Amino acid sequence: MTAQRACGVGDVAVSAALKVELDGIDVAIVKDSAGAIHAIGDNCTHGDISLSEGFVEDETIECWAHGSQFALRSGKPLNLPAFEPVPVFPVTIVGDDVLVDVQNPLNLN
Template sequence: MSETQGWTKVAELDEIPENGVLGIETDDEVPIALVRTEGEVFALRDECSHGAVRLSEGEVEDGTLECFLHGSCFDLRSGAPLNPPATQPVPTYDVKIDGDDVLVSLDEKNS
């Protein structure tokens, strides 16, 4: 993964399925779930705040990512849990598309 002025290239756009998720890990071992839906790409920490499992194994629906283990849904923009059992948000990251490159700022927008 390459880094340019605070942005890290984490994937190519065509690696992320439409209305799907790609789980990656940065060189610093930060797990990130890249979600592509409705023409946008979102990045969340790839770890449920309730069950500590990979969110990238869940389903994308209506602007949310659902954890496969207990069904908590997280808002793609804010990382906020929308239903129990999760009560804590997951960190989100800014995403920028440069040509076919997906770049992420690893500064957490929330924590």
């Protein structure tokens, strides 16, 4: 795994997202309502809008511009207008560090 530090665990609030760039890829680090941390592609597949500026609820993130929701575990859109998934990246927590492997997406092989 080629994971690298994306942020600290405490850098992301519950039900919020933080945009980071890793290897030239925009990634949204998201802490869902249960406190689990996810890493997904930051760009909405419908309108190239930053998902980290959207709304987090339970295990979903919603694009603020057009309302498409994406499942944080699978990257799949849950409603229109988006119909293509966003990449989901492996996350490892080591101490207070959130490590993300952007070279090996879990869902877009």
